[in-house]
Amino acid sequence: MLSAGKNRTLTQVGAGTPMGGFLRRYWHPVAALSEFEKSAIKPVRILGEDLVVYRDLSGTVGLIARHCRHRAADLAYGYVEQSGLRCHYHGWTYDEKGHCIAQPFEEKFDPQGRLKKRIRTAAYPVQEKAGLLWAYLGPQPAPLLPDWEPFSWKNGFVQIVFAEVPCNWLQAQENSIDPVHFEWMHENWSLPNGFFLGEHFEWRVPVDDENMLSVTWSFIRVPKEAEPYEQKSIPAWTAPIRDPQTGRWITSHVINQDIVAWVGQGRIADRTKENLGASDRGISLLRKQLFKDLSAVASGKDPKGLIRDAKANRQVELPNIGRKLYTEGMTLAQYREHPFWSRLLEDFRWHYGQPEEVRREFREAMGLEAESSSR
């Protein structure tokens, strides 16, 4: 049980709050690279801030404030240029550092560009890794974007799944450390708002106090027969979590079932009313660690798990009992005999709603399409 004050401390994510400050010390996945094949601009809301991710025509990716500094028009409806993002309203253009680099009408009156030089908009660093675009909203110098080992595994079919979940991120994170998952989490504090389960990551990116973006990165090793396999583009899709007919949460898939636990606690779980027992010590440990990290940040130190040494940031291993499979592979026959993996051949069991084209790409990568068409 927590006091109302401590519950607020653990759940507020805005700029200027203790937890908001802590979470800003980490890199967060906010988009997938492949999303930009269809549309060059994606509006995102992270840690209570309204932003847009864009990729300009030169390939530079930027993450800047969503509303134009001129008269607050919505840059999600802007246009990408050779360099930068142009507002659809009066053409003010920004680069990825937040500089205003064009003001077409104003330049006629003010050829020296005095107003232009004065304007700065919020801009944050973005890096690409493992098919994801990662954002850092904290103070400089930024830590390194972790190079988790699975990101280098070969011969894998990777997919990225987003889900917009209407509750505070901590409910998901506490779910990961409860009795079932306690042992693993105990030895692995590297991901304050993430979770690694042997072949998939889940990150719980705080959107604001009452919403989060669940990001799943799933690796499935192709059978030995299909090796060598190189994935051209990592597909990304958004999973629905509610049945539009009944209004009920979807419960058919693994992460969907978890989501019911998270959102069932309300937008922000009222931890003043919980009844924790001896089996909930993982929860207590997690909170204790978070409060310790908040103290560290308050006193100007790094919280746990940041990587600042480039040499240490090479294929960083995470606890993983199934590592042999992901690094060595198995045959299709072995897949079919495997109690757990055999099911993955039939259905993407993590999330409901896999689009047909992703399913087809997966089956092709696994050599299942060829097989069925040759029958």
Place this chain on the structure above:
Amino acid sequence: MLSAGKNRTLTQVGAGTPMGGFLRRYWHPVAALSEFEKSAIKPVRILGEDLVVYRDLSGTVGLIARHCRHRAADLAYGYVEQSGLRCHYHGWTYDEKGHCIAQPFEEKFDPQGRLKKRIRTAAYPVQEKAGLLWAYLGPQPAPLLPDWEPFSWKNGFVQIVFAEVPCNWLQAQENSIDPVHFEWMHENWSLPNGFFLGEHFEWRVPVDDENMLSVTWSFIRVPKEAEPYEQKSIPAWTAPIRDPQTGRWITSHVINQDIVAWVGQGRIADRTKENLGASDRGISLLRKQLFKDLSAVASGKDPKGLIRDAKANRQVELPNIGRKLYTEGMTLAQYREHPFWSRLLEDFRWHYGQPEEVRREFREAMGLEAESSSR
């Protein structure tokens, strides 16, 4: 016209409010038995409290708080056991008295079950009658669940219709006592938030201050040719009240038309602005009686209409000018000549949206299907 304070007194239904206390002295229909043929758990909100009704595998019906006492997971997504309702999150299981009877993970650490013994959740008595499940949220000893006479009528096709209406319950109740219905209501105060019209009941179960659940129990006597008729299961359905295309309230059926009057007054009617005339004395009488009942409850007495004498609770008659028909019956030919009842053969005139399967069951009970298939 009422003062703002009196309007609040008459419309607040939460625990601890005068009207909330008064309404808690009565049994309220909250679900239909037949709903549990499809799904064992139904979330309900009554008098501002979030609850679930469930029927466990032994057939026991319970009504308990919707959120688990452990960490507030949503029991609407739980599982019914041989005895009790199990939370989907960590398996805490409750019986219909609100006792926690299992805590799987915790029991490993605490085999004596100390935490389990300490936990109690809100639990309320439920009784079944006339195909409905009735809840009592008030203090003990509870009054008797009224055994209204129509519940014992023979040879009837009964159906139960729910409608979720976005306004305070009192607007519906005041509608029933206005000029058109005044005479009847005057002699019949037994149903503080209900209404009986000769062959159907309507109850206006307060969901919270701004919403109510309209529950209709409709009896239609089968023609003499179809006697004897015994209904196996009383169907229940939920009537839509708004046209999704236009956003307008549906006005094609009788109770739908009433609903337009209720919701048209706003979520909570502003009675400080009304202009009552001599024709509105029913309204004034109703409010006077309600204030009298609030005083009775405040001074520890029973409000009007409670039944506590089992001998008096046998097929309790209500004023009914059409009683002869419902107890004696008529032939199909007489039905067809009847100015009012003839229309019921064609359409369920009370509520829009009767499902096709209910219509078919009705026509079979009435002997109309046999007739049309023999043509």
Place this chain on the structure above:
Amino acid sequence: MLSAGKNRTLTQVGAGTPMGGFLRRYWHPVAALSEFEKSAIKPVRILGEDLVVYRDLSGTVGLIARHCRHRAADLAYGYVEQSGLRCHYHGWTYDEKGHCIAQPFEEKFDPQGRLKKRIRTAAYPVQEKAGLLWAYLGPQPAPLLPDWEPFSWKNGFVQIVFAEVPCNWLQAQENSIDPVHFEWMHENWSLPNGFFLGEHFEWRVPVDDENMLSVTWSFIRVPKEAEPYEQKSIPAWTAPIRDPQTGRWITSHVINQDIVAWVGQGRIADRTKENLGASDRGISLLRKQLFKDLSAVASGKDPKGLIRDAKANRQVELPNIGRKLYTEGMTLAQYREHPFWSRLLEDFRWHYGQPEEVRREFREAMGLEAESSSR
């Protein structure tokens, strides 16, 4: 940049606010005459007031408060009578002056109609012109409803398009005076919340502080071959502005693109954060003029642009560089060669969503249907 207080002054439209008082000095289009061919009653919300426009069986048009003075039932579900609008609840009937002219139940108890005589509901003048119904919510004497010259143009196909836009009206008006439109606006202050572009009008009728009704009146001259053309009824339709699939604003048509600029600034633009430059002097001039008008109204004077002299109110000209075309016409061949007008033959470029029947009427009027069917 404005102070928060000045921003509030410019954007609040309710009764009793300075801007609400100013806007109430003008006539506002609130409905189209042809809407009343299908339905006799239209609920509208203007300047923060909930009202209904109705046309009774004698043809009189009224604009009165939406909620009945008896017990607040919704008159949008009432019935029009030979004279006046009758409430569906207890039959109270109102005329276009706001008098209560019938109280069926009450009259039995109070044959002298004392209550009836006492009741007055809000009622505002309405006038018809150019296929539109115009409302005046200000103090008497009302100014004249302007007789803009285009309303008298001959041989035109006119259509009226409504769009419900979820932002304050001033964002639309400021959009019209920004760099692109500045020159025109400078010489033409006649329309405080409207805009004339040579062949179409746009009015931005304030619904409340956070919503507006965009009303477009579009004139297209038929080709000389189709003259003389007389339009029997001016069609009116409501344009969707958001794609229901993606949730994104529609951007395919001209006014839709403008709407993205308006709503992108938020419900009420935060003008304390804007960065105006030399190219934004139109914005400053507009605000200056508005503040001047607010002062005029506060000191009991007329704001700019009211017409009170009937002689001056005859086909009032507005600046119009394309006036020759609209008054003299051109041939179909000339249309097809015209860089701008040729496109209008293919698509109604102002608003997305033109209904098929309006498109057919337009093509018939233009002589395009005959042409295509003769091929």
